Amino acid sequence: METLPIGKSLERIDARAKVTGRAEYGADVRLPDMLYCKGVYAAHPHAKLLAVHTDEAKRAEGVACVVTGADIPGEKMFGELYVDQYALVCDKTRFFGDVIAVVAAQTQEQADAAADLVTAEYEELPVLATPQMALASDIAINADYPNNICGNVHVRKGDIVAGFQAADVTVSGTYRTGFVEHAYIEPESVTAIPDRMRRELTVLGCAQAPYNLRLTVARMLNIPIAQVIVKPSVIGGSFGGKIESAESLAVRAGLVALITGRPAQYTLTREDSIRESYKRHPIDFDIRLGAKRDGTLCAMQVEAIGDAGAYINMSPPVMYKTATLGPGPYLISNVDYNATSVMTNTVHTGSMRGFGTPQAIFALENAMDELAEKLHLTPTELRRKNLLQNGDVSPCGHLLDFHEVSIRSVMEKAAAELEFDDKYARYTAENKDGRRIRRGVGIAVSMRGASIGADGNGFDVARAYIEVLDDGSVNVDLGLTELGQGLRTCQSQMVAEGLGVSFERICLGNTDTSRAPATGACIASRSTLLGGGALKDASIKVQAIMARALARQFGKSTDGIVFREDRVKFADIDISFGEAAKICYDLCETPIAVGTYVVPRLNWNEEKGFGEPFYTYTYSCHAAEVAVDLDTGSVDVLKMVGCHDMGRAINPAMAKGQIYGGLAMAQGMALIEDLGHSAKTSALKNLNFEDYLIPTVLDVPDCNVPILDEHHDPRSAFGGRSLGEPATEPGAGALLCAVNHALGHAGLIRELPADLDRVFAAIRSMEGEKS
Amino acid sequence: MKQITLRFMLNGKNMELETAPNKRMLDVLRGDLGQTGTKEGCAVGECGACTVILNGEPVASCLVTAAQMQGGTVLTIEGMSETLIGRVLQDCFVEGDAVQCGFCTPGFIMSAYALLLKDPHPTREEIREAVAGNICRCTGYIPIVNAIEQAGIKLRA
Ligand code: FES
Ligand code: FES
Numbered sequence: 024m025e026t027l028p029i030g031k032s033l034e035r036i037d038a039r040a041k042v043t044g045r046a047e048y049g050a051d052v053r054l055p056d057m058l059y060c061k062g063v064y065a066a067h068p069h070a071k072l073l074a075v076h077t078d079e080a081k082r083a084e085g086v087a088c089v090v091t092g093a094d095i096p097g098e099k100m101f102g103e104l105y106v107d108q109y110a111l112v113c114d115k116t117r118f119f120g121d122v123i124a125v126v127a128a129q130t131q132e133q134a135d136a137a138a139d140l141v142t143a144e145y146e147e148l149p150v151l152a153t154p155q156m157a158l159a160s161d162i163a164i165n166a167d168y169p170n171n172i173c174g175n176v177h178v179r180k181g182d183i184v185a186g187f188q189a190a191d192v193t194v195s196g197t198y199r200t201g202f203v204e205h206a207y208i209e210p211e212s213v214t215a216i217p218d219r220m221r222r223e224l225t226v227l228g229c230a231q232a233p234y235n236l237r238l239t240v241a242r243m244l245n246i247p248i249a250q251v252i253v254k255p256s257v258i259g260g261s262f263g264g265k266i267e268s269a270e271s272l273a274v275r276a277g278l279v280a281l282i283t284g285r286p287a288q289y290t291l292t293r294e295d296s297i298r299e300s301y302k303r304h305p306i307d308f309d310i311r312l313g314a315k316r317d318g319t320l321c322a323m324q325v326e327a328i329g330d331a332g333a334y335i336n337m338s339p340p341v342m343y344k345t346a347t348l349g350p351g352p353y354l355i356s357n358v359d360y361n362a363t364s365v366m367t368n369t370v371h372t373g374s375m376r377g378f379g380t381p382q383a384i385f386a387l388e389n390a391m392d393e394l395a396e397k398l399h400l401t402p403t404e405l406r407r408k409n410l411l412q413n414g415d416v417s418p419c420g421h422l423l424d425f426h427e428v429s430i431r432s433v434m435e436k437a438a439a440e441l442e443f444d445d446k447y448a449r450y451t452a453e454n455k456d457g458r459r460i461r462r463g464v465g466i467a468v469s470m471r472g473a474s475i476g477a478d479g480n481g482f483d484v485a486r487a488y489i490e491v492l493d494d495g496s497v498n499v500d501l502g503l504t505e506l507g508q509g510l511r512t513c514q515s516q517m518v519a520e521g522l523g524v525s526f527e528r529i530c531l532g533n534t535d536t537s538r539a540p541a542t543g544a545c546i547a548s549r550s551t552l553l554g555g556g557a558l559k560d561a562s563i564k565v566q567a568i569m570a571r572a573l574a575r576q577f578g579k580s581t582d583g584i585v586f587r588e589d590r591v592k593f594a595d596i597d598i599s600f601g602e603a604a605k606i607c608y609d610l611c612e613t614p615i616a617v618g619t620y621v622v623p624r625l626n627w628n629e630e631k632g633f634g635e636p637f638y639t640y641t642y643s644c645h646a647a648e649v650a651v652d653l654d655t656g657s658v659d660v661l662k663m664v665g666c667h668d669m670g671r672a673i674n675p676a677m678a679k680g681q682i683y684g685g686l687a688m689a690q691g692m693a694l695i696e697d698l699g700h701s702a703k704t705s706a707l708k709n710l711n712f713e714d715y716l717i718p719t720v721l722d723v724p725d726c727n728v729p730i731l732d733e734h735h736d737p738r739s740a741f742g743g744r745s746l747g748e749p750a751t752e753p754g755a756g757a758l759l760c761a762v763n764h765a766l767g768h769a770g771l772i773r774e775l776p777a778d779l780d781r782v783f784a785a786i787r788s789m790e791g792e793k794s
Numbered sequence: 795m796k797q798i799t800l801r802f803m804l805n806g807k808n809m810e811l812e813t814a815p816n817k818r819m820l821d822v823l824r825g826d827l828g829q830t831g832t833k834e835g836c837a838v839g840e841c842g843a844c845t846v847i848l849n850g851e852p853v854a855s856c857l858v859t860a861a862q863m864q865g866g867t868v869l870t871i872e873g874m875s876e877t878l879i880g881r882v883l884q885d886c887f888v889e890g891d892a893v894q895c896g897f898c899t900p901g902f903i904m905s906a907y908a909l910l911l912k913d914p915h916p917t918r919e920e921i922r923e924a925v926a927g928n929i930c931r932c933t934g935y936i937p938i939v940n941a942i943e944q945a946g947i948k949l950r951a
Contacts, residue, residue, distance in 0.1 A: 034888060041896030042884040044831020044871035048897060051830035206931050208835045208843055209897040259833070259897030260931050293836045507895025507932050676891045683934030684894065712840035712929065720922050720935040727936060 026588065028519035028526045029741055032676035036512045036531070037257065037505060046257040049212030049228035050290045057214070058087050058127040060276055060289035061134035063141040064298065065116035065123055068152075068333075068705045069164070069368040070145035072112055075123050080140040083126075085133030087283050089141065091124045094278060097245040101270060103235050105173070105335040107165055108267060108371070110243065110274035116145070117164055118333035118368050119706055120299030122271070127279040127287055152705035154307070154330050154365035164333065164366045173331050174339030174364040176346040178632040180420050186322030186357025190313025193322075194393040198310060198386035199774040200755075202330075202698045202707075203303035203691075205375055206717050209259020211268050211300065212290035215276035223250035224280060226273045230255040231265040231504055232544030233536050239270040240277050253536040261506040262688070263374030263546065267336055268300040294710040301336055301373035302698065304329040304364070306345065308386035312393075318400050318408040322357040323350055323418070327383065331364040332371035338364035341372070341379035343478045347636035349383030350418035351391075352430040352470040353409045358418045360632075369705045370698075374546060376685075377752050380469065381692060385775065388467035388756035392769035401447055402466050402760065403438055410434065410468065417470070420633040423640075427734035429668040430642040434468050436730050437666035441466075441646040447764070454767055459653045461767075462661070465760025466646045467753035472637025473744050474549035477627030484622075485553035486540035489518065489561040490615045491569070493608035495601030497522060499531040499558070500539035503550045508747050509677035510550055516673050517555050517741050521562030523586030524600045540617055548641070548745035551673065552738075553620050559740035561618025569603050572612040620740070639738040642668040643749040645686065645757040651765040653790075656783025658694055658762055660722070666730035667749050671742035675731060681750040682729030689754020691717045697776050802866045804829070805873025819858035820844045823870060831871035831900050835929075842928030845901040846870045852908040854927070869907070871900035879910050883945045890941035894932035901928045906942040914949055916942075 040046040065072075077089040092099060092113035102108050112121045124141045128134035151157040151164060157171040164171055187193060213228030224246060230236045233253040241248045253273075258265065272289045279287035291299070306329040313322035327345055331338035346362040362379075395405040411417065413428045438444065446464045454461045475483045488500040499518050505511040515529040522528075532538075542557065543549070569591070570581040577596055584593040591603040607614045627634040648661040665682040672678040695716045699708030709715040735742030755775060762782065763771045772785045797812045800822070811826055820837075823829045823846070832855060835843035839854040846855045847869035848862075874880030883903050886892070893899050902925055909916055909924035916924065921942045922935075930938060 032891070035891070035893065037896070038888040038893045039884075041893045041899050042871075042887045042903065043875055044829075044900050046896055047830070048833070050834070051824075053828060053830070207895070207897070208841055208929065208931055209833070209895070210835065258895060260895040262931070293838075293841075507897075509894070680891050680894060680933060680937060683936050684932045685934070687934035688931070711838050712836045713838055717929060717931065719926055719929055720939065721926050723935050725918060725922065725936060725939065727934065 028516045029673050030675065032674055033512060033516060033526060035509055036515060048209055048259050049256045052214045052227050052256065052288060054216065054286040057286040057288055058129065058279060058283060059131040059134045060125050060127045060279055060287055061138040062122040062295065063124040063138050065112065065119060065121040066143065067116055067145050067147050068119045069148040069150045070116050072114060072116055072123060073144040073146055076142045077124055080126050080137040083137035083140055085129040086137045087127050088279060089124055089126050090278050090282065095243055097243045101239040101243060102335065104339065108334040108336065110271040118370055120370055122299065125275045125279065127283065150368045150705050152367060152369055153702050154328050154367055157365050157367045164368060168366060171366045172363055173335045173366050174342045176343045176362050178346045178358060178360040178419055180418060180633055181357035183322055183324055183357050183359040187313045190321050191316040192394065192397050193311060193313040194390055194397060195311035196770060197773060198308040198389060200382040200385060201305050201775055202700055203375065203696050204297055204698060204715055205262045205264030207260030207262060207264055210291045210293050210296040211265060211272055212288065213269055213272045213276050214286055214288040215273060215280040216286045217280040217284055221250065222246055224277050225252045225254065226277065227254055227256050228269060229258045229265045230269045231258065231261040231506060232546065233504065233534055234502060234541045235266060235544055236270045236273050237536050240273050243274045244277050244281060255504050255534050258504060258506050262376040264300055266374055266544065297707065297710045297715065301371045303375040304341055304372040304379060304382065306382040310386050310390045312390050314394055314398065318398050318405050320353055320355040320409045323355055324359045325349060327362040329362065329364040330369060330372060331366045332369045334371040336371050336373035338372065340478050343476065345379035345383045347419050347476065348380045348470065348472060349387060351384065351387050352411050352468050352642060353418060354411050354415050355418050369700060370707060376688065377748050378547065380471065381689065381752050381755050384467055384469045384753050385756040385759060389759055389763065389770055392760050392763065396769040401444065403444055406434060406468060419636045421635045425738055426639060426736045429732060429734050430468055430470060433642045433666045433668050433732050434644040436732055437644040437646045437664045438466060440664045440728050440730060441648060441662060443646055446648065450764065454765065460650055461653065461765040462648065462650050463761045463765025464646065464648045465757045465764055466644065467756035467760060468644045469749065469753045470640045470642050471548055471749045471752060473552045473639045473641065474622055475547050476637040477625040477635065480624055485542045485557040485620045487542065487554065487557040487561050487618045488540055489565050491565055491604050493605050495528055495604040496530055497524065497528050499529060501531060501554065502534050502536065502539040502542035503545040503554045504534055506545060508681060509674060510545060513673040513677065514554050514558060518558050518562065520741060521559045522565065523588065525589045548748045551743045551745045555740040555743060556620025557618040559618065560620055561616045564616035564618060565614050568612055568614045569607055572607040572610045573603060575610055576606045639736055639744060641744045641746065641749045643753055645689065645753040647757040647761040649758065649761040649765055651762060651782065653786050656779045656786055658777065658782055660690055660724050662724050663727045663754065664730065665750060666732055667746055668732045668734055669746040670736035670739055670744040671733050672731050673741065673743050678731055678746055679729040681746045683727060685750025686727050686754055687718050687723045688751045690723060690758060692775060693755035693758040694776055695778055697778060798861065800860050800864060802863045802868055804868045805870060806876065813860050815859060815861035817860045819855040819860060819863055822860050822863065823855060829870055829872050833897055833900060842901040842905065843898055845904040845928065847904055847908055852905050871903060874903060874907065879907055879949060882948050883907060886941040886945040886948065890937050890944055892933060892937040892941035898928060898930040902938055910946060910949060914946060916946055918943060
């Protein structure tokens with residue numbers, strides 16, 4: 024029996040270090056002579072910064088230096104796609120999380136105390152706290168975007184007017200979502216270490232995107248890219264959140280390190296982390312759906328407005344995903360989906376697991392239930408009527424003829440596990456008997472594009488370095504970061520399969536940007552597809568080098584050479600991989616290669632908003648069951664099921680781990696998480712876990728079920744696609760469908776989070792209507 | 795502030811150091827003693843990442859002062875491998891995929907340790923209650939509860 028490394032639930036390579044306390048996270052770094060940093064936040068969310076007074080702080084006990092924006096020697100702003108974010112404000116504050124000065128001292132306590140001594144002078148500007156205010160204002164938060172609009176993607180297919188004319192039934196309405204905090208349990212921490220010999224910085228800490236960080240530090244601190252070395256520490260969760268957030272800390276700490284010549288650590292308190300780090304976009308959706316009497320969808324029109332906050336960050340690509348994936352996995356001929364992001368003086372928004380789609384799926388799937396209700400169909404009946412199948416064209420115009428379009432099987436498996444159809448009928452009936460605790464079920468489906476998509480046409484590349492050593496061990500340098508998802512274990516499994524060796528040979532060291540070639544970030548559902556592609560390419564190259572050596576050694580043709588299960592076979596030769604490696608070194612060959620994978624160019628027409636938005640897709644369905652107490656408004660989640668086709672589960676146990684976690688994160692977004700944003704002042708009220716509640720073990724049902732529905736993807740080197748983002752994508756939608764089902768009215772609650780107050784108010788309005 | 799001489803037992807070893815009496819236990823451990831396995835996630839007693847065992851009880855070390863540790867017995871994640879319950883918990887967390895980013899893990903293991911120390915036969919509901927003060931953003935909890943349940947079974951065998 025053949026045993027390949029992929030598809031096995033191998034032990035996570037970092038687990039032992041994590042259960043013993045040995046794993047070193049950003050704030051665990053201890054260096055002699057190290058300074059501790061503290062930021063001073065803007066007192067006004069929108070104001071000209073006239074002066075920052077640091078003298079008193081500089082004289083305080085233990086203080087080594089105080090830096091401001093004026094001390095930054097290079098570019099004053101950063102940003103991967105749009106360079107508009109301050110690490111230290113220079114001329115104008117844009118939100119409450121802006122930092123105007125950083126104090127570095129011998130101890131954290133001294134830095135904290137001295138930070139209170141920094142004062143500033145401002146000329147206040149009107150605060151544009153919501154997209155509506157920003158759109159109505161003639162004040163530009165960023166002068167380059169005079170109407171405060173910083174991103175727009177408009178998907179169009181067919182003829183939307185004709186589509187609605189052909190419809191027998193339409194539904195329309197508004198859905199809204201709120202800010203969501205990533206709530207990684209590890210607050211951000213970075214340490215910048217100056218080199219003693221030259222102007223060089225090493226940065227340790229929580230860098231989800233080490234190459235982005237390297238570039239930002241290089242540009243802002245005027246150091247050649249090669250002399251910024253980023254070595255991410257063990258990262259305590261990220262979910263998209265430790266990209267720009269880590270970059271600004273690295274610039275500030277790096278500046279301190281360069282000025283003082285001492286290592287500088289910058290760790291955020293939870294409050295500071297929530298105050299300054301970006302969030303998930305709140306998005307308002309005006310949605311309209313039209314269908315034939317039999318349920319066949321004929322038109323979908325959506326106008327989505329996302330709050331970009333103070334900095335553009337990832338807003339335009341987030342809108343790209345909202346518009347291209349928001350239409351869901353449905354066969355529909357007429358689509359008009361317009362997604363726009365608007366800058367405000369609120370906390371900025373950017374990458375977060377799902378990237379603009381959990382919101383859109385919530386809106387769409389609840390509107391689908393409204394449609395089903397109007398058509399007297401059940402939610403599954405309406406979806407069965409419209410879900411994509413092999414050979415269909417996606418809502419954006421992508422002909423899906425290259426892999427198994429499995430969304431139907433994915434939905435049926437989730438529905439069966441929850442006993443959806445049965446419970447839907449049962450609860451619909453029993454809820455009519457006047458009971459005060461009502462149950463409901465909801466189901467939501469999605470398709471998620473892998474990687475950046477056509478938005479990244481031509482530059483979506485990954486690279487990996489593989490070096491076979493003379494004892495047959497394999498050193499792999501890979502720039503994709505471990506965020507807890509198990510990436511480095513999975514990527515090791517892929518190298519092992521790619522090279523045809525046992526898993527034990529693979530040594531995938533920690534990421535070090537001075538060793539691993541630039542590979543883009545571990546973001547956007549790209550690591551399984553792109554990392555896998557690069558590792559496969561490197562494996563093939565290394566095998567070719569080894570084959571050449573073996574041909575020389577044995578004087579035989581190596582045509583048809585096979586590397587498999589730790590053996591190397593050709594002609595009549597059958598040797599171990601270790602022996603083959605040794606032969607390479609004996610003959611002075613170099614079994615080292617860098618592999619490259621570039622996502623093929625996608626045929627996407629940006630003008631028309633039509634074509635192939637992504638290279639391939641993961642299909643997902645979440646089903647949820649809830650109980651709602653009509654007297655209190657409390658929602659008890661009874662069970663959630665997550666079924667996903669991620670192509671091939673590289674490590675099934677970890678794949679299920681992603682689903683368990685994704686379901687819980689969706690539950691938080693759907694029902695409880697609220698930053699307490701003030702639509703007047705733009706301040707966030709809930710800055711720590713006392714107020715910003717995330718699901719605890721007592722909230723999450725103990726009977727949640729993850730299901731893997733695998734159909735190997737021919738477009739992926741090892742058949743797999745990502746799962747991290749899909750795992751949380753449809754959950755909030757499914758939960759709200761369930762809550763609304765329990766309340767007896769699809770689309771009753773249209774805003775997230777559906778917390779106690781909101782659910783209670785909805786019940787009151789519903790009961791008021793009746794009486 | 796006046797320093798005190800703090801004496802306590804840490805993972806079976808006698809400790810003695812000069813420190814401020816109002817310093818947080820978390821800072822004594824992480825700062826003075828360099829024992830960084832105990833994590834800080836919120837500093838207000840809400841996340842459980844800083845959980846350690848003080849005199850047999852799980853406590854949020856961000857809310858305990860140095861003075862309260864005086865003469866006490868402290869167990870942290872660094873000492874877990876030297877205890878039977880700790881070792882079994884560690885194995886079960888690894889085998890049960892109860893660890894993702896791992897930042898919450900030391901706190902969960904300490905809470906679970908305190909539970910199993912008192913009650914080797916916890917029900918799932920008791921396990922859930924015991925770790926209700928620990929939050930995890932990655933795992934969705936079920937694998938953690940499974941791991942603790944499994945540890946109880948192994949310890950009884
Ligand atoms: S750091 Fe102590 S409970 Fe969060
Ligand atoms: S494993 Fe990441 S917070 Fe629990």
